[in-house]
Amino acid sequence: MSEKNRDGKRAARERLAVQREKQKAAEKRRRGLIVGAAIVCVLALATVGGILAANTGKSGSSGPSIGPSGATGKDGLAIPVGRDSAKSTLTVWEDFRCPACKVFETVYRPTIHELVDAGKLRVEYHLVTLIDGNLGGSGSLHAANAAACAQDAGKFRRYHDVLYDNQPKETVDTFADHAKLIKLAGKVGGLDTPTFQKCVKSGTHNGWVTKVNSAFQSGGYSGTPTVLLGGKNINADQTMNPAKLKEMVEAANKS
Template sequence: MSDNQERKGSARERLQKEREREKARERRRRTVIVAAAVVGVLGLAAVVGLLAANSGKDSGGSQAGPLSAPSGAQGEEQLAIPVGADDAPSTLTVWEDFRCPACAQFENALRGTIHDMVGAGELRVEYHLATIIDGNMGGSGSLRAANAAACAQDAGEFAAYHDVLFANQPPEQDDDFADNARLIELAGQVEGLDTPAFRSCVNEGVHDTWVEKSGLAFTEGGFRGTPTVLLNGESIFPTKGEEQISVANFKKWVEEANEGKEPGTATPAPGAGSSEAP
């Protein structure tokens, strides 16, 4: 065989081997692609399975527990906490949020007057608790404080603890009331309230679902904000007709509403102290 023929033969062999190597590389590439696709499908299936498994555990909201109204709660769906004699001639309905600065201003200005009228049997107060600041500012201080106040109601000390919370209200943006330890610390200012039963009620959120129900009732009631204050069903905050709320006007409005009516059963003045805050 001539050198030329040998070179041609060697070239064909090299070409054939190169084609075989290329085919082998292509088979390996396809194997890798298929394997990767299988792994991807298995991974996707695992993720889908995880999502499916978790979808039954949490739908994005809390699982509501049983509605636990505090002791003595009254009214529609037991959402009102009453203070004062049931036979008082006038009823003051107050919607408040413990994080609400305007609520604290209302309480600090009129607390003593309301306490005196409740104590004299002239007025009965129905407190409703809202949680709008949690929604507006974030956090859970409105909810936590309202639950603690409901726990105080169980102990017969709602009015006094209610006053302590407003007297110690943190700045609106400060979610200090979200700390149960702080709420329990403040209970020390109400004689006899800081008990193991109260602490357990606060820490376990016994009345959380009741507070949430109350907050929903506020929203669905179409109220414009907190505080919402009604005297015998008529709005008096911040005005009653053309008159601005003040201690003098408040007294006048209650006296006008009670004209010709006998006072109810006198009760001890509620709350922590009866002096009007400045």
């Protein structure tokens, strides 16, 4: 072998090693983002006297519990996405104002969509108001109600994603503005209708959201997002990533 060929192979090996180290570092950063953001949402609990005391005394937080169309699970507190025949179920407790929830969405959304569209995964979303209770405001409540209104229109998943794509800073209560929520509905084809607008403005599902949040409180969960696969908390698995989630779901479908 010529010296030139040996140098070329050595350089290729070195480039491959550098690429692998970059991939490892990127994966570590992604995990750190999820863990770090989750800590922000959890630590916020300590800033109020009553842990997870969401929406107490806020206008529109009470009233009859009117669940959105197709709500499922215990007491009808979950919005389902995916086929009933899917062998794996991902249970998500989330808050549209929570930055850790957005990080989870950013990292896992493509994989979750892929698995749902393939009929291998069903997701049950529980919409809570953790940040409203910790930092004040009503954006968590109003955004959750608007998402439930989108569910009535059969457009929950797309609007759900739009809300996270346009999430304001945690301390800015942008989602408390009905006009903002309706404007964002314009990004989802056919959603911004008089029926949707009335549902958002009247807080049709506010009582239901409050009921979901009460279940979150009584469930003893430590923060958002809380993500369960088949009832097991995957947040506790430090090795969890989209590839591993996909492997677990596909393994369940093969069994």
